[in-house]
Amino acid sequence: MTKREIYYNAIERVKRGWTQGAASRGPSGLTTNPTNSEAVCWCLTGAIDAEPQATGGEKVGAMIKLDALARKAGYESAVEFNDFDTTTKQDVLELLEKAVDGN
Numbered sequence: 420m421t422k423r424e425i426y427y428n429a430i431e432r433v434k435r436g437w438t439q440g441a442a443s444r445g446p447s448g449l450t451t452n453p454t455n456s457e458a459v460c461w462c463l464t465g466a467i468d469a470e471p472q473a474t475g476g477e478k479v480g481a482m483i484k485l486d487a488l489a490r491k492a493g494y495e496s497a498v499e500f501n502d503f504d505t506t507t508k509q510d511v512l513e514l515l516e517k518a519v520d521g522n
Contacts, residue, residue, distance in 0.1 A: 420473045425481045426519045429466035430512060436460025437508040439501060442468060463501040463511050484518050 441450040442465030443458040451458050453469035461469055467481050482497065489500035492514070501511060 420470070420477055422477070422481045422484060423519055425467060425470050425473050425477060426515050428470055428472075429461075429463075429481075430515045430519075432461045432466040432469060433463070433508065433511055433515065437511060438462055438465075439506070441465070463497050463514065466515075481518070485514065488514055488517055 436444075436459045438444050438460040439462060441462065443451050443453040443455070443461045445451040445455065445457045446459050453461055453465040454471065458465075458469065463485060464482055467473075467478055467485070470478060473481070485497035489495070489497045492500065494500040494503065497514075500506060500514065
């Protein structure tokens with residue numbers, strides 16, 4: 420699976436539901452594993468981790484690129500970017516789009 424495919428799938432997950440402070444959440448709002456079929460929202464990195472078709476190495480490669488983009492924007496990591504108090508769902512989607520575009 421390519422990084423581009425991983426990012427596209429992550430974009431679709433985040434469009435369905437986004438969260439902060441946890442990799443993913445179930446319908447009740449409690450944290451859950453990103454790969455859990457009951458997950459309804461994901462953080463930036465949780466949306467990558469949830470990809471069932473990607474290998475661990477492919478996911479790590481995708482996350483390295485997200486960390487680099489977050490650092491370029493002034494954050495320590497993709498997790499910090501996602502969880503920053505002023506970050507919005509739209510911000511996360513835009514970062515994923517930059518990853519797709521290779522910026």
